[in-house]
Amino acid sequence: MKKVLQQLGRYRKDTILCIIMAALEILLEILMPFITALIIGQGLEAANLNLVYRYGILMVVMALLSLVFGSLAGKCAASASAGLSANLCQAIYNNIQTFSFSNIDKFSVPGLVTRMTTDITNVQNAFMMVIRIAVRAPLMLIFSYIMCLIISPRMSLMFLIAVAFLIVVLGAIMVVTLKIFGQVFRKYDDLNASVQENVSAIRAVKAFVREDYENRKFSKASANLYKLFVKAEGLLAFNNPAMMLAFYFCIISASWLGAQFIVDGTLSTGDLTSLFSYIMSLLMSLMMLSMMVVMISMSMASVRRISEVLSETPDLKEPADPVTQVADGSxxxxxxxxxxxxxxxxxxxxxxxxxxxxxxxxxxxxxxxxxxxxxxxxxxxxxxxxxxxxxxxxxxxxxxxxxxxxxxxxxxxxxxxxxxxxxxxxxxxxxxxxxxxxxxxxxxxxxxxxxxxxxxxxxxxxxxxxxxxxxxxxxxxxxxxxxxxxxxxxxxxxxxxxxxxxxxxxxxxxxxxxxxxxxxxxxxxxxxxxxxxxxxxxxxxxxxxxxxxxxxxxxxxxxxxxxxxxxxxxxxxxxxxxx
Missing domain, CATH: 3.40.50.300 (P-loop containing nucleotide triphosphate hydrolases)
Known part of the structure; x- marks a missing residue:
């Protein structure tokens, strides 16, 4: 990962700006349910319309600022991820130019092509998601949970159960799928090799009427790739049921306990309303994290393959004090x-x-x-x-x-x-x-x-x-x-x-x-x-x-x-x- 991120170069600035803008966007979004609770508790229940108007205008301004920060974060994320992709392509290409024949034999031409296309695209998409969601989701999770603790410390404890459950499930899924995606991209090499060989030798294929044989060979390589993808995606499909289980557990628990606390007088209606908003934010952040698990699972295999090429040193090394003139042709x-x-x-x-x-x-x-x-x-x-x-x-x-x-x-x-x-x-x-x-x-x-x-x-x-x-x-x-x-x-x-x-x-x-x-x-x-x-x-x-x-x-x-x-x-x- 370190080897890949070193290629960010001048796009580090866009990456940092994206993180800052995303953090500001989250901060504003987190404060809105808190202001909503104030409008209900101190404005509507107290019949104080001036306070409702003031807080209402504040919420509109905050929403507009959140929109601006979100747009800037998206722009910076696109710039940073596209820049990383371009730099990785250039770095891999430059390194390949230094390879000896034995280095190229080690990776194979189709393998190098896959790394410069499919693998880099995976890393680009994952990086764009990570610098936005990896900042947004954890911050939203932490801030939402802090606000839940402020509103009702007793009700907040049950959310920890849901979080712990999801961490265990998502962690197990990620460990298994990482191995499968490693095999997937090796199969991509085989598929590219079949295509490259067929297209470059299309005259021979036509001359010997071997289209059916080539079709079967390609279908076999494609079927192997399909089976591995189905296996990986089948495991990743457990994300959604796990998320929904945690989601409904939190909603039912909050509704049951919240109703009891309102009857007891230890929780106001406005607090329960804002608590539901924070629960939704908390669960949405967990859902985003689960999506990130999928992208990271795919991209980590690509990151390893790209790093292999970037870390490869040519077998043939220049001497410390090279001679630049050849005396004769002996x-x-x-x-x-x-x-x-x-x-x-x-x-x-x-x-x-x-x-x-x-x-x-x-x-x-x-x-x-x-x-x-x-x-x-x-x-x-x-x-x-x-x-x-x-x-x-x-x-x-x-x-x-x-x-x-x-x-x-x-x-x-x-x-x-x-x-x-x-x-x-x-x-x-x-x-x-x-x-x-x-x-x-x-x-x-x-x-x-x-x-x-x-x-x-x-x-x-x-x-x-x-x-x-x-x-x-x-x-x-x-x-x-x-x-x-x-x-x-x-x-x-x-x-x-x-x-x-x-x-x-x-x-x-x-x-x-x-x-x-x-x-x-x-x-x-x-x-x-x-x-x-x-x-x-x-x-x-x-x-x-x-x-x-x-x-x-x-x-x-x-x-x-x-x-x-x-x-x-x-x-x-x-x-x-x-x-």
Missing amino acids: IDFDHVSFSYKHGSGKNALSDIDLHIASGETIGVIGGTGSGKSSLVNLICRLYDVSEGSVKVGGLDVRQYDMEALRNQVSVVLQKNTLFSGTILDNLRWGNPDATEEECIQACRAACADEFIERFPDSYQTRIERGGANVSGGQKQRLCIARALLKHPKVLILDDSTSAVDTATDAKIRAAFARQIPGTTKIIIAQRVSSVEHADRILVLDEGRINGFDTHENLLKNNAIYREIYESQVNGGGDFDQPA
């Missing part, structure tokens, strides 16, 4: 082992000892799950090694400022991502200050200019979210051009020419050799034709180095490489190349 793996789950005993990479000179072109090949992507992720420090060290430019990557390192180690990942905006906007992700001419040169090197110039708006063509209006090969070439604009010391292509034809692939490699000869190039590929012209080729098998040599030597000496080569050539070659 890469050294010194007996590196790496596991995605530390302590699991299952390594993605084991004892990798590898040395690459600056400016070399290295091909990386191997079967699915052999550790190709894991290897290159360590070079730009998207993950940290479990054992050994990775050096770029002669220094351990953990000594560099991460931003400086990643600006010099440019990666075109397996999953190519484009963003909403023009082609130029997307290219300038690589270099925000790049001129249009520099963008065109990068596109020529990546063979992207061929299709861009066919668009009616050329480089001003708008790209839809995720690159939905360009083909896979076009998307890959745009991502390569974007990476080239960084003028990196190391360029990593993680299977990023898989969707382009062999001729275009060859043109891209030739452009690299011509335009960025001093840049170290690491090309991960599934087809031999993409890597056979590299200076050396790394063969990975189950996270270990199986071979590291030239194409010719590997054909002679490496069984895995020879098998891959022969299967591709004898199998008919690439799709656009004769066998």
